[in-house]
Amino acid sequence: MAHTMPYVSLPVSQADVTYEYGPDSARRDGVQPGSIEQFSIDASDQFPGTSRQVWLHRPAGHSPSQESAVMFFNDGWWYLDPAEDVRAGIVLDNLAAARELPQMVGVFVDPGVLDVDGVPTKHRNAEYDAFDGRYATFLLEEVLPRVEQRCAVSADPRMRGICGGSSGGNAALTAAWTRPDGIGRVIALNASFAQMPGGNPFPTLIASEPRKSLRVLLHAAHRDLNWNSADDNWFAENLETAAALARAGYDFRLVTGDGGHSPNHGGVLLPDALRWLWSETS
Numbered sequence: 001m002a003h004t005m006p007y008v009s010l011p012v013s014q015a016d017v018t019y020e021y022g023p024d025s026a027r028r029d030g031v032q033p034g035s036i037e038q039f040s041i042d043a044s045d046q047f048p049g050t051s052r053q054v055w056l057h058r059p060a061g062h063s064p065s066q067e068s069a070v071m072f073f074n075d076g077w078w079y080l081d082p083a084e085d086v087r088a089g090i091v092l093d094n095l096a097a098a099r100e101l102p103q104m105v106g107v108f109v110d111p112g113v114l115d116v117d118g119v120p121t122k123h124r125n126a127e128y129d130a131f132d133g134r135y136a137t138f139l140l141e142e143v144l145p146r147v148e149q150r151c152a153v154s155a156d157p158r159m160r161g162i163c164g165g166s167s168g169g170n171a172a173l174t175a176a177w178t179r180p181d182g183i184g185r186v187i188a189l190n191a192s193f194a195q196m197p198g199g200n201p202f203p204t205l206i207a208s209e210p211r212k213s214l215r216v217l218l219h220a221a222h223r224d225l226n227w228n229s230a231d232d233n234w235f236a237e238n239l240e241t242a243a244a245l246a247r248a249g250y251d252f253r254l255v256t257g258d259g260g261h262s263p264n265h266g267g268v269l270l271p272d273a274l275r276w277l278w279s280e281t282s
Contacts, residue, residue: 014223017259024094024271025087031097032060036080036089039146046138050112050123055080056147057089057106059096064151067159069104069278072139072183074128074164074171076110085263088163091271101274102159102281107147109139128167129196136175140182158213161185161277165266166192173202173216173241180212187273189219189266193237194226200237206244216252217273218242223260234261 011017027033035058042051055076062068071092073079079086088106095101111124127135139162147153154160160183164172169191176183193200220238227235242254253276257265 011258014258015260017257017265019257019259019265019268021087021268022271024091025267027082027090028094028097031093034059034062034089034093034096037150041142041146044112044138044142046134046142047112047123047127049114051115052110052112053077054110054143054146055106055108056150057092057108058151059093059104061096062103062105062151066103067152067154069102069159069281070144070147070153070161071104071106071274072143072160072162072172072175073106073108074111074162074168075124076108079163080106080108085267086165086270087267088270091274095271095274101278104278105147105151105153107139107143109143125167128164128171129192131174131196131198131201133178135171136179136183139175140179156184157182158184158215159281161187163187163189163270163273164191165189165263166261167195169193170196176214176216177202177205177212180214184214185277186214186216187219187270187277188216189263189269190221190224190234190261191218191238191241192225192234192261193241194232194234200241202241203244206241206248206250211248211250214250215277216245216250217255217277218245218252219255219257219266219269219273221260221262221265222256222258225261 037056079088114121162172169188176186224234226233245252
């Protein structure tokens with residue numbers, strides 16, 4: 001199907017750009033909000049000593065006996081909060097009401113918190129930036145069973161996706177890469193591949209390993225951190241990851257925008273990112 005895109009002017013300055021949200025990122029008349037259930041995980045095999053909160057979102061009309069697709073969201077409440085930049089719960093409600101997604105539950109997982117001498121200490125970067133299978137295994141073997149106690153979910157990895165931004169974008173692609181048996185779809189917004197310990201592993205791995213059954217959407221900002229530097233260039237690392245996916249024949253999409261390391265553009269893109277990510281299933 002051919003599409004004609006409306007004209008949008010190109011900003012001359014890239015330094016201070018804010019994108020306006022579309023109608024799917026706001027509550028709509030006639031769309032009933034879904035239900036949100038919160039639960040805690042106070043012990044973890046993969047991340048000993050951590051505790052965290054998880055929110056399970058089910059759209060209105062959700063059938064608990066019907067197997068659902070699953071969409072994990074890193075940085076849990078921050079992605080779910082209707083007053084913040086991503087507003088994923090509102091987006092899921094609107095897309096579900098329009099029947100533009102398969103029946104889906106959103107699983108919003110906060111990063112872990114450690115008690116260090118009585119002081120709550122975030123474990124976010126240790127979980128999200130590491131290139132190993134611990135975070136994916138945590139989602140699949142410690143979080144997902146708690147979801148399955150509440151509703152039926154699909155066992156097909158192509159019916160499970162993950163979304164995250166910045167270090168959460170690292171965690172999203174790493175989770176699917178290390179556990180393609182459990183997660184098959186990825187949205188990585190402004191991923192901070194440049195700060196992964198040991199450097200960004202993905203361009204080399206994508207080029208050298210057999211193609212995995214993954215569908216990936218990457219988002220990058222032209223003025224992300226160190227955008228014009230030879231080292232630690234966050235924009236360039238996203239472009240190089242995208243180029244490797246293209247050369248390897250992956251089912252992927254790259255979206256670039258102006259501005260810096262901000263969640264605004266990723267939040268604006270989320271409705272269409274989800275539409276594209278799940279387009280052949282809905």
